[in-house]
Amino acid sequence: MAKKIYDKPIIVQKIDEDTEKWKSIYTLHANVNKTRQGEEYLSAGAIQSKNKLTFEVRYFKKIEDIELNTQLYRILFNGNIYDIHDYDDYRYEHKNVRLLGVSQ
Template sequence: MARVYDRPIVIQKIDEITEQWTDCFKLHAKINKSKTDNEYLNAGAVQGKRTLTFEVRYFAELEAISFDTQGYRILYNNVPFNIKDFDDYMLQHKTVKLMGVSY
């Protein structure tokens, strides 16, 4: 069964001078819930952060994210996700999994 990359996402990069996010890549991803979803207590209130895995087809420009995950983020359904992990499985350059955590 073929993988379905049917969810549109935008990868944004922060401009270090203006501190504004700008669109870098518009992609289609296969999205899955990560096993690391968690809830935590903050000042007595339960807050949940959603953790998703975004799998996209590899292209060379994605390599920049692997060295600077803090300078990029994923926008999915108008919700920003911090990129916490970049996985190009065994450096095969076929697909890349990005783990994103909502703000």
């Protein structure tokens, strides 16, 4: 099995519920992959698309907060914003965590 390379810098942000402003809380390195399907939808008479990426990062204890509150977090990557739609700590082994990001 090939060793994963975590070489793409990402920033995880959390919304401050009092001020409603986003605050950068973690700067991480991730293995980033496109998911199999993007999303297309009709908006204002034009087809828009949403990019879906999987951000795999090494596990650390505080990242568990994202699992139950994905709507409070987002990822900045390559100048784009990705809402976190899923958190996956495979079999709760606490080795790697996959975050599904959907572009805004």
